[in-house]
Amino acid sequence: MSLAELAPQIADLARQCYARGWMLGTSGNISAVVERDPLRLAITTSGVDKGALTAGEIVEIDQRGYVVGGSGLPSAEGSLHLAIVRARGAGAVLHTHSIWSTILSDATVGDGLGIEGYEMLKGLGGVATHDHREWLPILENTQDWAAAAPQVERILAQHPKAHGFLIRRHGLYTWGRDLAGARRQMEVLEFLFEVMGRKRGITWQP
Amino acid sequence: MSLAELAPQIADLARQCYARGWMLGTSGNISAVVERDPLRLAITTSGVDKGALTAGEIVEIDQRGYVVGGSGLPSAEGSLHLAIVRARGAGAVLHTHSIWSTILSDATVGDGLGIEGYEMLKGLGGVATHDHREWLPILENTQDWAAAAPQVERILAQHPKAHGFLIRRHGLYTWGRDLAGARRQMEVLEFLFEVMGRKRGITWQP
Amino acid sequence: MSLAELAPQIADLARQCYARGWMLGTSGNISAVVERDPLRLAITTSGVDKGALTAGEIVEIDQRGYVVGGSGLPSAEGSLHLAIVRARGAGAVLHTHSIWSTILSDATVGDGLGIEGYEMLKGLGGVATHDHREWLPILENTQDWAAAAPQVERILAQHPKAHGFLIRRHGLYTWGRDLAGARRQMEVLEFLFEVMGRKRGITWQP
Amino acid sequence: MSLAELAPQIADLARQCYARGWMLGTSGNISAVVERDPLRLAITTSGVDKGALTAGEIVEIDQRGYVVGGSGLPSAEGSLHLAIVRARGAGAVLHTHSIWSTILSDATVGDGLGIEGYEMLKGLGGVATHDHREWLPILENTQDWAAAAPQVERILAQHPKAHGFLIRRHGLYTWGRDLAGARRQMEVLEFLFEVMGRKRGITWQP
Numbered sequence: 113m114s115l116a117e118l119a120p121q122i123a124d125l126a127r128q129c130y131a132r133g134w135m136l137g138t139s140g141n142i143s144a145v146v147e148r149d150p151l152r153l154a155i156t157t158s159g160v161d162k163g164a165l166t167a168g169e170i171v172e173i174d175q176r177g178y179v180v181g182g183s184g185l186p187s188a189e190g191s192l193h194l195a196i197v198r199a200r201g202a203g204a205v206l207h208t209h210s211i212w213s214t215i216l217s218d219a220t221v222g223d224g225l226g227i228e229g230y231e232m233l234k235g236l237g238g239v240a241t242h243d244h245r246e247w248l249p250i251l252e253n254t255q256d257w258a259a260a261a262p263q264v265e266r267i268l269a270q271h272p273k274a275h276g277f278l279i280r281r282h283g284l285y286t287w288g289r290d291l292a293g294a295r296r297q298m299e300v301l302e303f304l305f306e307v308m309g310r311k312r313g314i315t316w317q318p
Numbered sequence: 319m320s321l322a323e324l325a326p327q328i329a330d331l332a333r334q335c336y337a338r339g340w341m342l343g344t345s346g347n348i349s350a351v352v353e354r355d356p357l358r359l360a361i362t363t364s365g366v367d368k369g370a371l372t373a374g375e376i377v378e379i380d381q382r383g384y385v386v387g388g389s390g391l392p393s394a395e396g397s398l399h400l401a402i403v404r405a406r407g408a409g410a411v412l413h414t415h416s417i418w419s420t421i422l423s424d425a426t427v428g429d430g431l432g433i434e435g436y437e438m439l440k441g442l443g444g445v446a447t448h449d450h451r452e453w454l455p456i457l458e459n460t461q462d463w464a465a466a467a468p469q470v471e472r473i474l475a476q477h478p479k480a481h482g483f484l485i486r487r488h489g490l491y492t493w494g495r496d497l498a499g500a501r502r503q504m505e506v507l508e509f510l511f512e513v514m515g516r517k518r519g520i521t522w523q524p
Numbered sequence: 525m526s527l528a529e530l531a532p533q534i535a536d537l538a539r540q541c542y543a544r545g546w547m548l549g550t551s552g553n554i555s556a557v558v559e560r561d562p563l564r565l566a567i568t569t570s571g572v573d574k575g576a577l578t579a580g581e582i583v584e585i586d587q588r589g590y591v592v593g594g595s596g597l598p599s600a601e602g603s604l605h606l607a608i609v610r611a612r613g614a615g616a617v618l619h620t621h622s623i624w625s626t627i628l629s630d631a632t633v634g635d636g637l638g639i640e641g642y643e644m645l646k647g648l649g650g651v652a653t654h655d656h657r658e659w660l661p662i663l664e665n666t667q668d669w670a671a672a673a674p675q676v677e678r679i680l681a682q683h684p685k686a687h688g689f690l691i692r693r694h695g696l697y698t699w700g701r702d703l704a705g706a707r708r709q710m711e712v713l714e715f716l717f718e719v720m721g722r723k724r725g726i727t728w729q730p
Numbered sequence: 731m732s733l734a735e736l737a738p739q740i741a742d743l744a745r746q747c748y749a750r751g752w753m754l755g756t757s758g759n760i761s762a763v764v765e766r767d768p769l770r771l772a773i774t775t776s777g778v779d780k781g782a783l784t785a786g787e788i789v790e791i792d793q794r795g796y797v798v799g800g801s802g803l804p805s806a807e808g809s810l811h812l813a814i815v816r817a818r819g820a821g822a823v824l825h826t827h828s829i830w831s832t833i834l835s836d837a838t839v840g841d842g843l844g845i846e847g848y849e850m851l852k853g854l855g856g857v858a859t860h861d862h863r864e865w866l867p868i869l870e871n872t873q874d875w876a877a878a879a880p881q882v883e884r885i886l887a888q889h890p891k892a893h894g895f896l897i898r899r900h901g902l903y904t905w906g907r908d909l910a911g912a913r914r915q916m917e918v919l920e921f922l923f924e925v926m927g928r929k930r931g932i933t934w935q936p
Contacts, residue, residue, distance in 0.1 A: 654899065
């Protein structure tokens with residue numbers, strides 16, 4: 113699909129994420145594949161309000177992250193989107209800053225979060241039973257994602273079955289075959305984060 | 319009522335459930351009786367987004383679960399809907415995946431959840447006082463509901479007054495005379511789950 | 525104002541309360557004064573869905589609770605509305621079933637809930653400073669409000685400054701000069717309930 | 731911009747804040763600069779419902795707080811808005827009464843709240859890294875903000891890098907270059923309050 117076709121779909125999804133409180137301030141970003149070879153992505157621009165995002169605030173970048181369509185500064189985390197698309201063959205990538213992903217990635221000691229035994233896990237691509245253990249790697253936060261891209265690629269390679277990853281005190285990255293698939297996986301993971309966070313408040317098992 | 323009449327009502331109710339966070343991802347399903355004898359149900363298809371559900375994504379199944387109207391794969395839990403309609407004479411069945419039903423069915427040891435003394439209980443069919451003890455059986459989760467249908471029927475027979483049941487780490491089944499009645503009972507039970515879950519966070523009595 | 529003028533305003537307010545989760549199922553009820561002498565109230569009918577309430581589901585009752593306008597069964601708690609209007613000179617009465625009023629009235633030992641020191645208290649009629657202690661009586665729940673009306677009147681007389689009262693494991697009654705004033709007071713009290721409930725989860729002082 | 735241009739923008743923002751539960755009852759207020767020299771502000775009037783705010787309920791005040799345009803009583807906290815605009819050169823000021831700002835300012839002992847290490851902090855003006863410590867002063871509440879204005883000015887001078895301040899058991903003040911900038915900073919701070927409040931419920935570190 114072209115930038116012109118993808119941009120309004122991305123803007124619509126951004127407004128939905130904002131309404132749920134997952135892209136407040138100017139946080140969060142979304143991309144979708146325009147072309148596979150050579151790789152080109154439609155991606156949200158930097159520092160824009162996701163609750164009022166317009167199609168004109170989406171740009172097209174090439175595989176090096178350079179703008180090749182539309183105008184504006186692409187998200188500083190564009191290198192992460194490109195790395196995920198390459199590693200997973202994804203058609204769309206979503207990055208949310210939610211309350212519960214922030215809290216869980218903060219409160220969890222160690223380099224990953226395990227989620228296991230919930231029916232909702234079946235909403236993840238290729239998972240056919242609740243009897244599944246999802247392991248989401250947790251990366252330490254940085255402000256230089258261009259430099260950190262090789263580390264992200266290594267972690268994606270080390271965890272070939274992971275459906276997303278967390279950045280500590282920052283948020284979630286997930287993806288899908290297309291925007292609808294990425295949205296579905298985002299909803300599943302955000303639901304499970306909320307379940308795990310609220311359950312800890314009740315059962316006191318940190 | 320015909321599939322053509324029920325489908326838009328089911329789609330509308332699904333969108334409301336999605337907005338409340340009770341049918342995220344592609345979770346949850348809804349059915350309503352088209353004909354009693356022989357039994358035919360209108361039911362949501364499998365793997366569809368409840369926030370954007372259209373009337374075309376509802377199919378009609380017969381008493382064996384075979385599609386006899388519309389096109390698409392009926393929910394894999396169709397056998398549960400059929401069992402409930404037979405056992406309770408319900409006109410509509412609702413299945414939600416909410417945060418609090420997931421947490422409570424997970425945190426509760428034992429095969430059922432007791433709820434007692436709340437005014438909101440009067441919203442359940444045939445309950446005329448808050449001085450009522452509702453016992454919701456909790457079933458273990460499975461991926462083979464066709465095989466588990468006899469167990470569900472046995473539990474419904476053992477608990478003839480239960481207004482719903484929980485599936486562990488999965489969600490709620492409830493029902494009513496029609497879609498409005500099932501929705502009402504869903505709202506009442508989800509409210510009570512949230513009350514019980516949040517109260518535990520305060521009073522620390524697991 | 526006439527029933528015809530008040531009914532759409534009441535229906536609109538009911539839908540807002542439903543959207544906030546304060547009148548789920550068929551819970552909650554609303555009234556407004558049509559005439560003071562002899563007293564006549566417009567009041568929601570019993571067992572109706574507040575999320576889809578229409579003006580036709582509001583009836584007019586006289587001072588004994590008999591229907592004198594519109595058609596339908598008035599709320600079973602009509603005697604409480606009449607008692608409040610008489611005791612406080614209110615122009616409108618609101619009764620909500622919220623999560624936090626249910627939990628706080630359940631978790632609080634004793635016959636009332638004290639709220640003190642919050643700026644939001646200034647939203648209550650006649651309160652000009654946060655340095656105010658609001659005492660909301662808690663009544664035990666019953667199913668015979670006609671019989672309990674004298675007790676309600678005694679409690680209202682004993683607490684002439686109370687801006688509302690709670691019914692245990694049931695919900696809140698509050699009121700105002702008109703529907704807008706009652707709504708304002710409802711929002712203030714519900715906000716404070718949520719603050720107190722959530723704060724207990726953090727500071728662990730039951 | 732003129733009062734006529736700013737008033738509908740302020741009213742729209744007020745309705746959004748109300749919908750999120752940050753301006754319930756008649757709480758909260760908003761201002762924006764009309765002229766810098768001599769200073770004139772467009773500001774919400776006192777005691778109005780923010781969920782139904784109209785442009786006619788915004789007035790223009792001069793640097794002494796006197797109404798010079800529109801009609802109505804300006805917010806009693808107008809002196810705070812004027813002090814902030816002078817001290818920070820802000821173009822817009824927002825004051826919210828949220829659940830979490832009320833709870834955190836209540837539960838925090840001491841004269842300020844530190845927030846540190848969260849990616850969302852980058853949404854604050856001039857903050858370029860999550861490795862930032864934000865210190866929000868907490869002021870004791872009062873009902874005489876005209877008299878307290880010098881204290882507010884002193885605190886703003888003592889904390890030149892603070893992006894907002896809290897009033898105990900009352901709420902948040904923040905600001906920005908314009909209404910969009912103030913809204914962005916409000917969303918960032920409210921998000922962080924909710925993260926910190928909910929995290930305490932889990933990790934039990936008061």
